[in-house]
Amino acid sequence: MIKENFIKLYENSYKENWDLPCYTDYGEGITFTYGEVAEEIAKLHLLFHHCNLRRGDKIAIIGKNNSRWCIAYMATITFGAIVVPILQDFNPDDVHHIVNHSESVFLFTSDTIWDTLEEEKLDEIRGVFSLTDFRCLHQRDGETIQKFVKHMDEAANKAYPQGFSKENIEYTTLSNDKVMLLNYTSGTTGFSKGVMLTGNNLAGNVTYGIRTELLKRGDSVLSFLPLAHAYGCAFDFLTATAVGTHVTLLGKTPSPKILMKAFEEVRPNLIITVPLVIEKIYKNVIQPLINKKGMKWALNIPLLDSQIYTQIRKKLIDALGGRFKEVIIGGAAMNPEVVDFFYKIKFPFTIGYGMTECGPLISHSPWNEFIPGSSGKILDIMEVRIDSEDAYNITGEIQVKGENVMKGYYKNEEATNEVFTEDGWLKTGDLGTIDVDGNIYIRGRSKTMILSSSGQNIFPEEIEAKLNNLPFVTESLIIERNKKLVALVYPDFETLDSLGLNHEDNLKTIMDENLKSLNKIVANYEKVSQIQIYPTAFEKTPKKSVKRYLYNSIAED
Structure with a gap:
């Protein structure tokens, strides 16, 4: 069990970082300080109390990355409810299914997504709230939610007559072994499964980020991966908020053009991304440069080649803001040619490995210890084994156990039993080998082999x-x-x-x-x-x- 209590990490962070910028909506001129976020959370808690929400009730969130998405998430877990983040790419039928399957009672959503949903298909929902301003978009017959939301400020003034201060921040006491998150995977067939992640699973990821100083107080990050996905959520959002980092939320489709402009403006201290983004930059910017006739000739000359690679590295680092300690790439397989080139020019990148069922991190190495071809080293709070006769040389299924491994799939005992071995190891479905130092080498998926x-x-x-x-x-x-x-x-x-x-x-x-x-x-x-x-x-x-x-x-x- 992780010794740090997951909810207390945020109770402490909002107090200690009260005046620092917390969340900014990119291009919209909206910024919340840590203190202002804590006050918004307190207001939502008053709403939850008014509606007699209980610990363990489910609250779903779907919409683009923005400050209120983060505030709704934090208000849910610090109240003791279970958050159900839904990827905005899901079609309306899938959203209806997930909201119902999770038995969510509240839904926070963007106005545009709400327009595509059918309220009569949302069985348990008592109230729906806009991620633009938290106004109530819909309430079930007999509820008094809309009236309360209209007078929310009056309720807050009554609850905090001296004004809300850091001394008023006090969140529920909930042990790390309790489920705090239901994350529905995209899946490959039929409807997706609800991954039950505990406070311990989430704390395992966040405290790893803190311990390895991926982010620190006063740092900046640009959040452009969907926060409803475990990877972006764990580091761009949860780790960042726990340490006092300033999170700028892109809220737009991350095309290379939009990203480059945002990197230049935000100048992030850490970049969390997927291979597709980096490979596009390589193919559109670097490949045309190194394929020029004169450049090909120059790269075959000793000493001259290293000078050129240094210039390319500097150009790439500057284009990404120039201030980051490393680029962490994960979520899918990376093109080996791109990996080899980045390693050759000493670009500060590393490739991690994870899955939603581990919230998500399984392995990671800092860029200066990363071995090309690997997916990093198994975390110090995790164990790995290969289901083969020789884990170092013969490919087999990668199996893991440890602090980050989920409790199971929500209301799906059959799927839970299938994904765990009889002796308690999580079957990842990925095939690979390991080396003596615990570096993981992935060959492919067992389903695609x-x-x-x-x-x-x-x-x-x-x-x-x-x-x-x-x-x-x-x-x-x-x-x-x-x-x-x-x-x-x-x-x-x-x-x-x-x-x-x-x-x-x-x-x-x-x-x-x-x-x-x-x-x-x-x-x-x-x-x-x-x-x-x-x-x-x-x-x-x-x-x-x-x-x-x-x-x-x-x-x-």
């Missing part, structure tokens, strides 16, 4: 990484069809257009050449039989990994 006709294990992610580096390929997907490997490719139409190349006439020739090049660099049992053009980008989960199950049954043209 393809068994060749000769009995070889094929990891499609490894072939895709090679194919994605070839000309005019934006992204690819390897599937099995009639015992042969087929590559679905979404081409780089933008570059084709910029060069004046006709799609119909040129694409087949280009992809035929790519197929030859690919089959020269993969093993014999990994050879691809054909490349099939796919007209649109592949559908992805909120953490930007492809929903593979949607494409397995695609028929041949």
